[in-house]
Amino acid sequence: MDIRVLIKEGVLAQKAYGVENAAFPVKLDANENPLVMSEDLRERFAARLASVPLNRYPEAGSPALVARFARAFGVGRDQVIIGNGSDELIQILCTAVARPGAEAMIPVPTFAMYRISAQNAGLKVAAVPLDGEFDLDLAAMRERIAAHPPALTFLAWPNNPTANCFRRERIEAILGDWPGIVVVDEAYFHFSGQTFLPSLGRYENLVILRTLSKVGFAAMRIGMLIGPPALVYELDKVRLPYNLNAMSQAAAGFYLDHEETFLKQAEEIRGWRDELLAALKTIPGVHPRPADANFIFFHCDFDTDRVYTHLMEKGILIKNFNAPGTLRNFMRVTVGTREENGRFIEVLKDIIA
Numbered sequence: 001m002d003i004r005v006l007i008k009e010g011v012l013a014q015k016a017y018g019v020e021n022a023a024f025p026v027k028l029d030a031n032e033n034p035l036v037m038s039e040d041l042r043e044r045f046a047a048r049l050a051s052v053p054l055n056r057y058p059e060a061g062s063p064a065l066v067a068r069f070a071r072a073f074g075v076g077r078d079q080v081i082i083g084n085g086s087d088e089l090i091q092i093l094c095t096a097v098a099r100p101g102a103e104a105m106i107p108v109p110t111f112a113m114y115r116i117s118a119q120n121a122g123l124k125v126a127a128v129p130l131d132g133e134f135d136l137d138l139a140a141m142r143e144r145i146a147a148h149p150p151a152l153t154f155l156a157w158p159n160n161p162t163a164n165c166f167r168r169e170r171i172e173a174i175l176g177d178w179p180g181i182v183v184v185d186e187a188y189f190h191f192s193g194q195t196f197l198p199s200l201g202r203y204e205n206l207v208i209l210r211t212l213s214k215v216g217f218a219a220m221r222i223g224m225l226i227g228p229p230a231l232v233y234e235l236d237k238v239r240l241p242y243n244l245n246a247m248s249q250a251a252a253g254f255y256l257d258h259e260e261t262f263l264k265q266a267e268e269i270r271g272w273r274d275e276l277l278a279a280l281k282t283i284p285g286v287h288p289r290p291a292d293a294n295f296i297f298f299h300c301d302f303d304t305d306r307v308y309t310h311l312m313e314k315g316i317l318i319k320n321f322n323a324p325g326t327l328r329n330f331m332r333v334t335v336g337t338r339e340e341n342g343r344f345i346e347v348l349k350d351i352i353a
């Protein structure tokens with residue numbers, strides 16, 4: 001008896017999501033904030049965590065955080081769900097809409113978890129290639145919507161890995177067409193400064209995702225979903241009662257108490273991004289794309305597999321997207337500290353010299 005006969009096709013068709021867990025002195029692959037908290041903040045953080053009663057279940061549904069984030073976003077409490085990272089919120093969305101035959105539409109290339117969660121939930125995936133500028137191909141998306149209206153469309157804004165914000169008018173056009181739920185994933189909001197939050201009242205089908213992972217709390221897994229009350233009501237039934245552990249709830253509270261510190265870091269990182277972009281532009285054969293996020297997507301005139309391996313040998317980890325088609329010889333580098341970025345540029349220049 002083959003155990004796989006019991007497994008859904010969408011699961012069988014996949015490989016488990018691979019994450020490079022090895023330690024690298026210069027880790028620029030996962031779009032994290034490269035800065036750690038000051039000694040003083042860390043002590044206060046430790047004291048906050050020490051006061052969490054570990055013998056009790058966490059507060060179900062993170063009500064204190066829902067209230068605080070709702071206030072911060074200027075929406076009602078019935079419009080917010082806190083997730084175990086936005087990954088969990090993506091999974092909740094997929095699970096909730098996965099009626100027989102339902103589809104999720106994603107532009108490609110984009111964040112891998114949209115496809116993975118959709119397939120795991122049993123959704124079909126309609127992948128529509130981005131245009132030559134890595135913007136939404138509105139005509140192709142509309143064609144797809146007309147042929148088979150998706151239940152869910154995921155738009156990362158800025159997009160990962162291409163680092164750009166799609167043109168706002170194109171997203172508005174899709175929202176206005178009402179193809180189903182349209183998720184604008186603002187994971188990199190702190191680096192783009194652009195948001196669809198003010199549009200929430202205008203579109204019944206708009207959902208926004210945010211995360212604390214890119215501004216310094218990746219380890220704590222804290223994501224936020226903001227949407228219309230009628231949808232949030234349904235999605236909340238899919239969420240596991242104790243989805244956010246008590247440490248993470250305390251950490252998110254701590255973040256909100258000290259948010260200005262982390263926003264200042266994000267501002268500093270934006271400055272380093274612009275320096276890194278300028279440095280990449282000076283390297284012959286390297287063509288960085290405009291970047292609205294805390295990472296840069298760049299094309300090379302040469303084989304990036306070789307560059308990737310050499311960088312790793314020198315203790316530097318970035319992301320290699322080399323694949324046949326539009327991603328051939330593309331790489332993505334997360335903005336690190338000034339020193340890390342400098343080291344990356346120095347080694348990259350050496351490799352291709």
Ligand SMILES: Cc1ncc(COP(=O)(O)O)c(C=O)c1O
Binds near residue numbers: 085
């Ligand atoms: C577009 C996008 N959305 C969501 C996530 C995941 O965020 P979280 O850590 O909150 O699960 C990522 C992480 O890389 C991302 O790039």
